[in-house]
Amino acid sequence: MLDLLIQEIQALANPERASIMAKYFKTGKGQYAEGDQFIGLSNPQLRDIVRKFYRTLPPDAVVPLLTNPIHEYRLCGLMLWVAQFPKAPSALKEEIIALYLNHLTYINNWDLVDSSAYYLLGAWLLDKDRSLLYELAQRPHLWSQRVAMVSTLAFIRKGQWADTFRLASIFLTHPHDLMHKATGWMLREVGKKDELALREFLDEYCTQMPRTMLRYAIEKLPEKERQYYLRKKA
16 A cells, blocks of 8 residues: 555656755755755645555554655655544554654655644653653754744634643753744744733843844734834844
8 A cells, every 4th residue: 555655646747846845945055954855746646645544554654754855755654643643442543653753764855844733742741741841842853843943833722721831931041943934933823822921021031032033023913012022023
């Protein structure tokens, strides 16, 4: 069955689109995704493939996709787990999460993180101890750190943002722009639910926040408040 899925992916390869994607996802020398390979599939194409196969492929059969050097194979593998996860029995969910955590090395670009972290790890931890997120946040690995931050979107959607704020305070001094964007994004999502809670966090921390993080966080606030925090940061 996996062979059939791979054949479908290969049949849709588009070298011209692959070249554009390689530039967009920063695969050049010294860039954050240096050496990543693309064959030019779109996300809708991958979702169509996932719909055909997610019911018949067991979670462990997806691992060869996760370890493939081609980006779209890894994304397809994650999409398969995301599709399988919501209706899976508890034991199967636990298996998917274990596989996910054991293969974080291969979840190595922002789209791979953002299309999986809160659907899988965040959803799994909704009713569990969340210390794992702080362990991931302390790892010297950009993508593990982003997984920790983006996973909290699952909590935010359930009206819980204490972990988002706590992790955001950890990442205030993070050196990478991709963490500034992810953290600001999560703060913005909190603000959509509870603007007062976001403002309280900003009042305490906005002068310490990287400007990109702040801009993402305040994007949905009224213009007058956005200008207030930007001036305060200046």
